[in-house]
Amino acid sequence: MTVKRYIRKGVPLEHRARVWMGVSGAQARMDRNPGYYQRLLQGERSASLEEAIRTDMNRTFPDNVRFRKDAEPCLQGPLYNVLLAYGHHNHSVGYCQGMNFIAGYLILVTKSEEEAFWLLDALVGRILPADYYSPSMLGLKTDQEVLGELVRTKLPAVAALMHSHGVLWTLVASRWFICLFVDVLPVETVLRVWDCLFSEGSKIIFRVALTLLKHHQASILEATSVPDLCEKFKEITRGRFVTECHSFMQRIFLEPGSLSRASIARLREHCRARLLAQG
Structure with a gap:
């Protein structure tokens, strides 16, 4: 069976993160850039970017218990980090409403901030047209x-x-x-x-x-x-x-x-x- 046919039949949940990372090129980019995600989080600050992301936190999957503030562990922190890192990584996009839902799904599937970041990079940077989430949309x-x-x-x-x-x-x-x-x-x-x-x-x-x-x-x-x-x-x-x-x-x-x-x-x-x- 070809890879395409295998994927069309549905990737088992336990293999999904690894398959997405592989076929999208995200794994290769992550391997070529060790420590890059952490450096983005530790680098520059942008009050406007941080405020835009923070505003959308409670609007992201309000019915999902794992994204509620009282959840243990609460996924709002990882979601905030992934969106903040991506905003610093891609200045032409920054943060746009809609990206919070996409990043949230990526975190749920990968259970890894860094992998979610690189998959978001694959989607916004290569799979979708370049200005999908730009200010002009x-x-x-x-x-x-x-x-x-x-x-x-x-x-x-x-x-x-x-x-x-x-x-x-x-x-x-x-x-x-x-x-x-x-x-x-x-x-x-x-x-x-x-x-x-x-x-x-x-x-x-x-x-x-x-x-x-x-x-x-x-x-x-x-x-x-x-x-x-x-x-x-x-x-x-x-x-x-x-x-x-x-x-x-x-x-x-x-x-x-x-x-x-x-x-x-x-x-x-x-x-x-x-x-x-x-x-």
């Missing part, structure tokens, strides 16, 4: 436009309904992208999606989004107003279809049809240019 906005283009091609009736109500993808799908489906889909389903995200790249995000839309197309098309449409988009991330993660993962590689890296790259280039032209 141009990469994130671009990918929402790309989803719109893909829906126009593959699910024209859904695209037409969105257009008729004047609903932008930012309104209904921004959380899918900014949190990489964390707190959107069930935990085990997100972990299975991330198995493929680390090994196959960011086109997996579009596969998941298109599968949700295609599978629930009939329900979405029943929407008769903007609030109705927004509620439909919440409903499609719940229920048996997404909780049965094995069959869901099979569907994301079947339902959207062909989706090559080259085609996604072309769409990103086109949509980015359009956004820049709009100012």
Whole structure:
């Protein structure tokens, strides 16, 4: 069995951290930079960065007992450290809302601050477009436009309904992208999606989004107003279809049809240019 097929079938929880570290290149970077993470924590201070991260601490997984202040051990400390180190490591990004949820999941899986930091570096620095979490969020906005283009091609009736109500993808799908489906889909389903995200790249995000839309197309098309449409988009991330993660993962590689890296790259280039032209 190839590595890709093995990962698509789901990485066992006890091996997940090691597999993610390996396939993403995070392990190699960590090995080449011994002590770097600790140096970031011991280095410069930035009051604005620290305040931004601290503000989001209690908003991160408020229902997860391990992130509560009275937990023993409490994961807020490791989460704060990982986000602070990354902010010092990547000045062009610093800290952006959404990164707290991603780093939180990485800490839960790896049980290691340093590994979580290097996996965050792999995601934000290489797997996702460079400016996903920059202040302008141009990469994130671009990918929402790309989803719109893909829906126009593959699910024209859904695209037409969105257009008729004047609903932008930012309104209904921004959380899918900014949190990489964390707190959107069930935990085990997100972990299975991330198995493929680390090994196959960011086109997996579009596969998941298109599968949700295609599978629930009939329900979405029943929407008769903007609030109705927004509620439909919440409903499609719940229920048996997404909780049965094995069959869901099979569907994301079947339902959207062909989706090559080259085609996604072309769409990103086109949509980015359009956004820049709009100012």
